[in-house]
Amino acid sequence: MANEPAQEYIQVTYKKPRPYRWAAGEYLSRLYRECRDNKRLMTVKCQHCNEHVWPPSKVCGRCKKPSGDNWVVVSDKGSVVQFTYTNFPMFDPHVGKYMTEEHPFATIDLDDCEIYWVAKLEEKDKDKLKPGMRVQAVWREEGRGGGLDHDILYFRTIEE
Ligand SMILES: [Zn+2]
Structure with missing residues (x-):
């Protein structure tokens, strides 16, 4: 037991940058555009529980129902x-x-x-x-x- 070899770790080296893009979705994309273009924070106010949904999302994190399309400045x-x-x-x-x-x-x-x-x-x-x-x-x-x-x-x- 005392002379077992140490665990060998696998190391991966990347030599080239790997730029990538992904879709943020309809609601987050609107927030990001508002930040970039209008220097303001926006989100939706849930049509069911009337809470601000943050970050903006199609489904309210609190009541789990569709949040609606009532966009407001925060x-x-x-x-x-x-x-x-x-x-x-x-x-x-x-x-x-x-x-x-x-x-x-x-x-x-x-x-x-x-x-x-x-x-x-x-x-x-x-x-x-x-x-x-x-x-x-x-x-x-x-x-x-x-x-x-x-x-x-x-x-x-x-x-x-
Ligand atoms: Zn809600």
Whole structure:
């Protein structure tokens, strides 16, 4: 038993980039287009339970019925509920690279809806981070499309 060979792992190396595309579907595609083209968040309000469906979907995650076609604008302002600070390189699956800058991530309770969203914060000073702080999305000048993380850079602290 003591002299068993160590387990051999299989390693696969890819030498060429493998670009790919996929369909986000009717509802997510509309959200992504609104972010890219109009710098706003949109979703559907369920025709049965009247809750905001996030992310937008044909079927409501709460009542499991067709959510309908009542599209509404959602605020890009909110309050920080909780946050965490990473001190190690995080891999960003959206771009296939490690993030080089440290950013705190927060759960944000968006105004006037039932949506909680995890996003990066601009504020990096740990002493200035606190639950309840007010924040607003900072949109990329030229939207790249393809997802919220591409069109919103981070959430910035605001005074109200
Ligand atoms: Zn519903």
